[in-house]
Every structure is written in structure tokens, then in C-alpha cells.
Amino acid sequence: xxxxxxxxxxxxxxxxxxxxxxxxxxxxxxxxxxxxxxxxxxxxxxxxxxxxxxxxxxxxxxxxxxxxxxxxxxxxxxxxxxxxxxxxxxxxxxxxxxxxxxxxxxxxxxxxxxxxxxxxxxxxxxxxxxxxxxxxxxxxxxxxxxxxxxxxxxxxxxxxxxxxxxxxxxxxxxxxxxxxxxxxxxxxxxxxxxxxxxxxxxxxxxxxxxxxxxxxxxxxxxxxxxxxxxxxxxxxxxxxxxxxxxxxxxxxxxxxxxxxxxxxxxxxxxxxxxxxxxxxxxxxxxxxxxxxxxxxxxxxxxxxxxxxxxxxxxxxxxxxxxxxxxxxxxxxxxxxxxxxxxxxxxxxxxxxxxxxxxxxxxxxxxxxxxxxxxxxxxxxxxxxxxxxxxxxxxxxx
Amino acid sequence: xxxxxxxxxxxxxxxxxxxxxxxxxxxxxxxxxxxxxxxxxxxxxxxxxxxxxxxxxxxxxxxxxxxxxxxxxxxxxxxxxxxxxxxxxxxxxxxxxxxxxxxxxxxxxxxxxxxxxxxxxxxxxxxxxxxxxxxxxxxxxxxxxxxxxxxxxxxxxxxxxxxxxxxxxxxxxxxxxxxxxxxxxxxxxxxxxxxxxxxxxxxxxxxxxxxxxxxxxxxxxxxxxxxxxxxxxxxxxxxxxxxxxxxxxxxxxxxxxxxxxxxxxxxxxxxxxxxxxxxxxxxxxxxxxxxxxxxxxxxxxxxxxxxxxxxxxxxxxxxxxxxxxxxxxxxxxxxxxxxxxxxxxxxxxxxxxxxxxxxxxxxxxxxxxxxxxxxxxxxxxxxxxxxxxxxxxxxxxxxxxxxxxxxxxxxxxxxxxxxxxxxxxxxxxxxxxxxxxxxxxxxxxxxxxxxxxxxxxxxxxxxxxxxxxxxxxxxxxxxx
Numbered sequence: 001x002x003x004x005x006x007x008x009x010x011x012x013x014x015x016x017x018x019x020x021x022x023x024x025x026x027x028x029x030x031x032x033x034x035x036x037x038x039x040x041x042x043x044x045x046x047x048x049x050x051x052x053x054x055x056x057x058x059x060x061x062x063x064x065x066x067x068x069x070x071x072x073x074x075x076x077x078x079x080x081x082x083x084x085x086x087x088x089x090x091x092x093x094x095x096x097x098x099x100x101x102x103x104x105x106x107x108x109x110x111x112x113x114x115x116x117x118x119x120x121x122x123x124x125x126x127x128x129x130x131x132x133x134x135x136x137x138x139x140x141x142x143x144x145x146x147x148x149x150x151x152x153x154x155x156x157x158x159x160x161x162x163x164x165x166x167x168x169x170x171x172x173x174x175x176x177x178x179x180x181x182x183x184x185x186x187x188x189x190x191x192x193x194x195x196x197x198x199x200x201x202x203x204x205x206x207x208x209x210x211x212x213x214x215x216x217x218x219x220x221x222x223x224x225x226x227x228x229x230x231x232x233x234x235x236x237x238x239x240x241x242x243x244x245x246x247x248x249x250x251x252x253x254x255x256x257x258x259x260x261x262x263x264x265x266x267x268x269x270x271x272x273x274x275x276x277x278x279x280x281x282x283x284x285x286x287x288x289x290x291x292x293x294x295x296x297x298x299x300x301x302x303x304x305x306x307x308x309x310x311x312x313x314x315x316x317x318x319x320x321x322x323x324x325x326x327x328x329x330x331x332x333x334x335x336x337x338x339x340x341x342x343x344x345x346x347x348x349x350x351x352x353x354x355x356x357x358x359x360x361x362x363x364x365x366x367x368x369x370x371x372x373x374x375x376x377x378x379x380x381x382x383x384x385x386x387x388x389x390x391x392x393x394x395x396x397x
Numbered sequence: 398x399x400x401x402x403x404x405x406x407x408x409x410x411x412x413x414x415x416x417x418x419x420x421x422x423x424x425x426x427x428x429x430x431x432x433x434x435x436x437x438x439x440x441x442x443x444x445x446x447x448x449x450x451x452x453x454x455x456x457x458x459x460x461x462x463x464x465x466x467x468x469x470x471x472x473x474x475x476x477x478x479x480x481x482x483x484x485x486x487x488x489x490x491x492x493x494x495x496x497x498x499x500x501x502x503x504x505x506x507x508x509x510x511x512x513x514x515x516x517x518x519x520x521x522x523x524x525x526x527x528x529x530x531x532x533x534x535x536x537x538x539x540x541x542x543x544x545x546x547x548x549x550x551x552x553x554x555x556x557x558x559x560x561x562x563x564x565x566x567x568x569x570x571x572x573x574x575x576x577x578x579x580x581x582x583x584x585x586x587x588x589x590x591x592x593x594x595x596x597x598x599x600x601x602x603x604x605x606x607x608x609x610x611x612x613x614x615x616x617x618x619x620x621x622x623x624x625x626x627x628x629x630x631x632x633x634x635x636x637x638x639x640x641x642x643x644x645x646x647x648x649x650x651x652x653x654x655x656x657x658x659x660x661x662x663x664x665x666x667x668x669x670x671x672x673x674x675x676x677x678x679x680x681x682x683x684x685x686x687x688x689x690x691x692x693x694x695x696x697x698x699x700x701x702x703x704x705x706x707x708x709x710x711x712x713x714x715x716x717x718x719x720x721x722x723x724x725x726x727x728x729x730x731x732x733x734x735x736x737x738x739x740x741x742x743x744x745x746x747x748x749x750x751x752x753x754x755x756x757x758x759x760x761x762x763x764x765x766x767x768x769x770x771x772x773x774x775x776x777x778x779x780x781x782x783x784x785x786x787x788x789x790x791x792x793x794x795x796x797x798x799x800x801x802x803x804x805x806x807x808x809x810x811x812x813x814x815x816x817x818x819x820x821x822x823x824x825x826x827x828x829x830x831x832x833x834x835x836x837x838x839x840x841x842x843x844x845x846x847x848x849x850x851x852x853x854x855x856x857x858x859x860x861x862x863x864x865x866x867x868x869x870x871x872x873x874x875x876x877x
Contacts, residue, residue, distance in 0.1 A: 035796075039790065040790075041783075041786045050783045055773055057488075057773045058511070063508050063531070063533070066486070228787070229787070229791075235455075235840075238840075239839070239841070239842075252451060252481070256506075257480075262508065266604075272603070301682075350677065350679040352602055379788075379791040
């Protein structure tokens with residue numbers, strides 16, 4: 001199929017070549033990749049994730065240094081993953097065509113946005129008028145390794161990445177489309193054909209409505225954001241000097257019962273995917289966030305949040321559900337200040353039993369931060385498209 | 398391919414799997430340094446002396462062995478400033494014959510470890526736990542003497558297939574605790590002078606949701622009347638005082654042949670999770686908080702309940718009973734429990750229990766697995782292919798230019814020379830002016846580098862190849 005190949009190369013050229021060539025190619029039909037992204041092995045037409053953690057035997061899928069990860073919930077084809085990449089960067093998915101997922105989940109910032117809290121849109125502004133920002137209640141979480149998570153959002157309100165993927169599209173104060181409008185936009189743009197090509201022959205998803213196929217494509221793409229090749233991982237895989245003395249001291253503190261970090265942020269994902277109340281302070285003027293209480297209707301989960309993974313955490317400042325801590329140093333100091341140090345007495349929170357009174361001097365706090373910084377790996381960074389099936393231009397990177 | 402026998406011999410001699418070595422550490426030297434010198438299969442022997450350090454064992458199949466000479470054994474001493482004595486994250490690790498004392502967090506912690514053995518150690522005053530295997534499987538904790546911690550002396554957290562045998566556990570908030578575990582045998586231990594002797598607790602907020610098949614047999618559980626000295630805002634701060642054996646929320650516990658004497662609140666206490674922990678801690682929506690399928694066969698229960706405290710005292714105050722019972726089920730919703738006799742002992746709250754049918758748990762010899770959990774082994778082919786996919790494919794692919802040159806070019810440059818390729822990727826020198834430098838892959842063990850080298854050289858490059866990118870333009874897409 002020389003024709004198809006040529007198309008693919010044209011696209012790749014477009015990705016790699018200077019802007020002049022890209023402009024020339026802008027009108028060209030977009031071809032979805034036939035190759036699985038880095039980290040995947042193709043088997044029977046689908047991309048299957050491979051990591052060096054697969055070589056370990058472990059009965060819980062977590063804990064210690066060498067545990068096999070539980071497999072991702074679903075597997076997708078190369079084309080489905082690639083289509084999700086376009087959708088993720090395409091502002092077509094927002095009412096004013098000015099906001100894509102990547103506006104908030106920015107690749108260079110660990111797929112978060114560098115803001116304490118995300119900037120959404122004021123839904124009260126009539127269509128067509130210039131959008132006004134509205135500060136959303138929570139911080140934008142990073143998305144590396146999100147495909148392994150079965151508890152999503154800060155408050156744990158979702159369990160499936162597919163369902164999570166369109167929530168911001170439909171949220172009035174975020175991208176603000178409804179399902180009908182999204183379907184119309186997909187059908188009337190090049191996405192109609194691309195979705196048909198990616199899903200039309202796939203028994204699993206063929207019969208789904210366009211909108212749901214798009215949700216799967218987004219989930220497929222986000223699942224490919226895998227970060228398991230940090231210097232910490234090198235140490236796990238047997239490179240005994242991959243971590244510095246200070247980082248090793250940090251690791252020793254991280255897994256000590258004095259701090260209990262690894263009891264909740266359990267490797268290899270650095271999350272055991274449970275809910276926990278920490279008693280994190282709210283920024284001045286922001287009302288208390290009841291977190292998982294509202295989701296599960298349980299008083300004793302008041303102020304509980306999903307334990308976040310810490311991969312690439314050095315890139316995703318500020319921290320916590322409300323972005324109240326600007327730097328990793330502040331987070332570590334929060335733990336070091338001891339159980340309940342910032343919790344409002346009016347709340348009577350049931351703080352998790354693993355939140356204790358560690359004894360961490362300033363050097364040890366620095367050691368922990370150094371260790372957290374060794375969890376950085378973006379080698380599987382996806383290619384950012386330079387042109388989009390909608391014809392719109394990329395609004396953020 | 399047929400190999401020449403002499404070649405095989407030479408290869409065997411050169412192979413990294415040298416026969417197990419013994420490293421000896423003497424007073425004044427560092428145990429950790431010796432562990433870092435050791436390879437899987439090695440033994441680190443530690444001579445008498447005082448070692449002030451935290452030792453972490455992150456390699457597999459290491460034996461850390463104290464050597465007793467003239468009645469002296471090696472001492473790991475944290476001087477009340479160091480946090481942990483020994484941290485284990487390697488499979489197949491054995492730790493034996495040490496005195497571990499004066500740490501503030503744990504004497505010995507094992508996380509995510511298969512096939513562990515901890516035996517013949519004395520552990521004193523090590524903070525929270527003395528011996529703490531968690532998220533670990535197929536292990537033995539035996540013949541240790543442990544005391545003086547503010548949580549459980551032996552703590553099996555979210556474990557599976559573990560035997561805890563013939564230890565003496567005393568002077569702690571709990572002697573032995575099986576926490577949210579499965580397949581645990583606690584036998585022949587002498588558990589005395591703790592706040593609670595032996596505990597089987599379903600703990601909320603952890604990733605394991607179920608418990609089961611736990612046998613507590615032939616232990617001496619006596620005089621567990623110590624005041625609870627855990628911080629009042631901690632989880633163990635809620636552990637009742639004066640209780641021989643406490644079961645909270647945990648299912649399928651079998652009690653048999655224990656001597657349970659002189660515990661002043663109650664001999665055996667069963668409570669639901671909410672009563673045990675709910676006052677201060679969130680319960681877990683995914684866990685069943687009641688005790689189910691407990692089986693109490695013949696046990697020697699005597700002199701318990703003389704002076705009840707805390708939780709048991711409160712229960713008695715409500716029910717008007719004269720003294721603490723031998724057995725108290727404080728959870729009317731518990732289900733499926735059975736007892737040897739409702740009349741042999743002062744048993745309260747057991748009206749809804751049935752009488753146990755035979756057989757008992759006596760036939761259970763061990764909860765450990767018949768054979769060690771085998772490591773998952775990858776063939777050289779799998780190792781090479783999977784490393785290529787998991788690591789190298791971020792920058793190289795079979796048919797075009799990513800961040801690094803395409804496979805075809807690699808194959809041209811290293812034709813028939815996998816060893817040279819394996820060496821080059823560990824310390825890359827500049828090869829292609831039209832590409833940035835490659836980060837060294839020296840963190841990959843030599844075996845892995847050779848396997849991946851063979852894999853690359855065997856790949857079938859796909860037909861077409863795009864043109865090389867102009868300098869610099871190939872990285873600007875990465876978002877970094």
C-alpha cells in the first residue's frame with residue numbers, strides 16, 4: 001500500500017519538519033498512525049503495554065521495589081490511540097473552540113497547568129461573546145500513568161478513564177458542549193471519517209455512538225502516557241548507583257514507618273489508589289472542600305481525597321487538590337508538621353491513621369524532596385500535532 | 398547451534414552468576430556497605446559488635462546472618478535517633494541472629510517481599526513495629542524475642558501465606574497482629590504483658606479488602622494487662638487493654654489449643670470494625686466491618702476478666718454483668734461463628750453462635766507455600782524485545798526517524814556485533830552529527846544490554862524510510 005505509507009510519511013514529515021513544509025501539508029488528509037506508540041508491542045492488531053515491571057512476580061501489584069503492575073483496563077489499536085492524540089489537543093471539543101484538554105493538561109508540565117486551580121469558563125456568557133475565565137474549585141492533576149488508575153479525580157468520583165474523558169467536555173464551566181453538539185461537530189469535521197477508520201472494523205467498539213468512540217480514543221491516548229523509566233526505576237531494575245546518596249536517603253525515609261509515605265504512595269505507581277483524609281488547609285477565602293464525602297455520602301470521608309500517584313510530581317506544581325502548596329518542600333513540611341497541623345478544629349475530620357508525627361529535620365525534608373524529583377521520566381512524551389483534523393490551530397502545548 | 402564444551406566452560410566461568418559468596422562484616426565496618434557489595438545468593442555474615450546504621454536490602458536472595466561468638470551477638474543499634482534497623486525489598490531474604498534495638502520506626506520492615514525468613518532475632522524498643530512484613534507473601538517469622546514497641550511487636554500487614562511461630566512477644570501495645578491478611582498461622586508463641594496479646598484486625602483505608610483463613614493455635618497468651626502507651630491519636634491508641642486475643646472485623650479466624658490466662662478485661666474479644674476504630678478513623682466502604690466465620694475450638698481460658706477496662710468495661714456497664722468474660726462477642730451482627738461449647742466458659746454475646754463441627758484446624762501444618770514463589774523469568778529473547786519496547790522505542794523505531802536514528806542505520810553500523818552494540822549504549826560516543834547525543838543506558842544490567850542488542854540486530858526494518866530531520870527540529874515536538 002504505497003499510497004497509505006506515503007500519507008503517513010507526509011504526516012510524520014509535517015511533525016518533524018520546519019513550519020513551511022507543514023503549511024503546505026495542512027490541507028492534506030490526516031493519516032492515523034499504524035504504529036503503536038513507544039512502550040507498546042503490537043499483538044493481533046492491538047497495542048499492549050510493555051514495561052520492565054512485567055518481569056517481576058508480586059501478588060498485590062504493589063509494594064516494595066519490584067512489583068508487577070496490574071494491566072491497563074483495555075487495549076486499543078495504534079489508530080485509536082493516535083486519534084485520541086488529535087482529540088486531546090483539539091479545541092473543537094469546547095463551545096467557543098478555544099479550549100482543548102491540553103489547555104489545562106499541558107505536556108510540558110506533566111499534563112497539569114502550573115496553576116493552583118484550573119481556569120475554566122464562565123458558562124453565563126452567551127455563545128459567541130468573548131469567554132471569561134472562571135476559577136474552578138480544584139487543581140489540574142497531571143496525567144502520567146493515569147491509565148493504571150481505577151479511582152479517578154481528586155475526590156474519587158469516577159472509576160473509568162473512558163467516562164472521565166468526556167466529563168470536562170460536558171461540564172458547563174469547562175468545555176461546555178452537550179453530547180448532541182459534540183456528535184455534530186465530530187460528524188461534520190474530518191473526525192467523522194477518522195473515527196470510522198479507527199473504530200469501524202473493531203468488534204469491541206464498532207457499534208458505539210461517535211461520542212463514545214471519541215471517549216475511548218481519548219482514554220486510549222491518555223493510557224499511553226506511561227512513565228516508568230525514571231532514575232528511580234533504573235535503581236529498581238538493578239542500577240545500584242542510579243540514585244545519588246541524597247536520593248537514597250530520601251527513599252529510605254519515604255519507605256520508613258516514621259513517615260509512612262510508601263504506605264499510601266505505594267510503588268510502583270506511588271499510589272495505592274485509596275481515599276485518605278489528610279487535613280490539607282484550604283487557601284485563604286476558599287471554603288472547605290468536602291472531597292469524597294460528597295461522592296460517597298459518608299460523613300467519615302469528609303475531606304478525603306484519592307491518593308495521587310507521584311510520578312513526574314516535580315513537574316506538576318502547585319500541589320494538592322486545591323494547589324495550596326507551591327513547592328514540594330511545602331508538601332513535605334506539611335507532613336513533617338504532624339498529624340492535623342492545619343485541620344480546622346471546626347471540622348472534626350477523621351484523618352487517616354497513616355498520617356502521624358514524623359520526625360524530619362530540614363536535611364531529611366530535603367532528602368525526601370530530592371527523592372521525589374528522581375521520579376521524573378517523560379521519555380514516552382507523545383508528539384504534539386502541528387495540525388488538527390478540525391483545521392483549528394493548537395491552542396496550547 | 399551446537400556449543401563446544403570448552404566454550405561452555407569458559408562462558409560459565411565468565412558468567413555473572415558466580416557461585417554464592419560470603420561477605421564477612423566485623424565491628425567497625427558497615428553492614429550496608431557489605432550488602433551493597435553482595436549479589437543474589439550471597440550471605441553477609443556479621444560478627445559481634447555494635448553497628449549504628451540503617452541497612453536496606455534491595456537485592457534478591459540475600460542472607461543477612463549474625464554470628465554469635467562467645468555469647469555475644471551483633472547489635473544493630475539506632476541509638477534512639479535512627480528510624481529503621483533493616484528495610485527489606487528483595488525477594489528471598491533471610492535475616493537471622495541479630496539483636497536490633499533503639500530505633501524509632503521499625504526494627505525490621507519488609508515491603509512487597511516474597512519468600513522471606515526472619516528468625517532467632519532479639520528486637521527491643523524499635524518504635525512502632527519490631528518485625529513488620531507487609532504486602533508480602535510466603536514467609537516465616539520464628540523464634541524471635543521482641544518487646545517494647547507502641548504498636549504490634551510482630552505485624553503482618555496485608556500479608557498472605559505466612560507462619561508466625563514460637564516467638565516471645567511482650568511489653569508492647571500488641572504482641573502479634575495479623576492485619577487484613579489471608580492464610581496466616583500464629584502458633585506456639587508466648588505472648589504476655591502487652592495491652593492486647595494477639596490481634597486479628599481488618600483495618601480500613603488499605604488496599605486489601607478481605608481477610609481469611611487465619612489460625613491462632615497453641616499459643617500462651619497471658620497477663621496482657623499493660624496500659625496502652627501508644628499516642629492517643631494513633632490507630633493503636635484504640636487497642637483495648639487487658640485482652641488476650643482480639644478480633645475486629647476479621648473473618649475466618651480459628652482459635653484452638655491456646656492458653657489464655659489472666660487477661661483482666663477478657664480472654665477473647667470480638668468486635669466489629671466500627672466499634673473498634675470508628676470513633677477516630679474512617680471506615681472503608683469496600684470492606685465488610687463484621688466478624689464472620691470465627692471458630693473457637695478448645696482453648697484453656699482461665700482467670701480472665703477480673704478487672705475489666707475500656708471497651709469491655711463499657712460493655713459490662715451496659716449489660717450489668719459481674720465481671721469480664723472469657724469470651725465476649727460485642728457484635729450482635731457477627732455471623733457464621735461457632736464455638737466448642739457455650740457452657741465450658743463464661744462466654745457472652747454468643748447466643749447466636751452455633752456449636753463447631755469437627756474437624757478442627759489441627760491438620761493445618763503450615764500456611765507457607767509448598768515451594769518458594771518462583772521469580773517470573775524472561776528468556777533472553779523476551780528480555781531483549783521487552784527492553785526495546787519499554788525503553789528504546791521512545792527514541793528509535795523500525796521504519797523512520799524519531800529522536801534517534803532508525804533501526805536500519807543501527808544494523809548497518811553494528812552488523813554481527815551485538816557485544817559492541819551492548820557496550821556502546823552503556824557509554825555512547827557521538828556517531829551521527831544529524832542527531833543529538835544519546836543518553837547512556839548504563840543503568841541496564843549487562844545481560845539486558847546484550848539481549849536488547851541481539852534484538853535490535855534481528856529486527857526486520859519496515860520498507861520505507863523518511864528523510865532525516867534537519868538538525869534540531871526533531872526534539873522541539875517533545876514538549877520539554
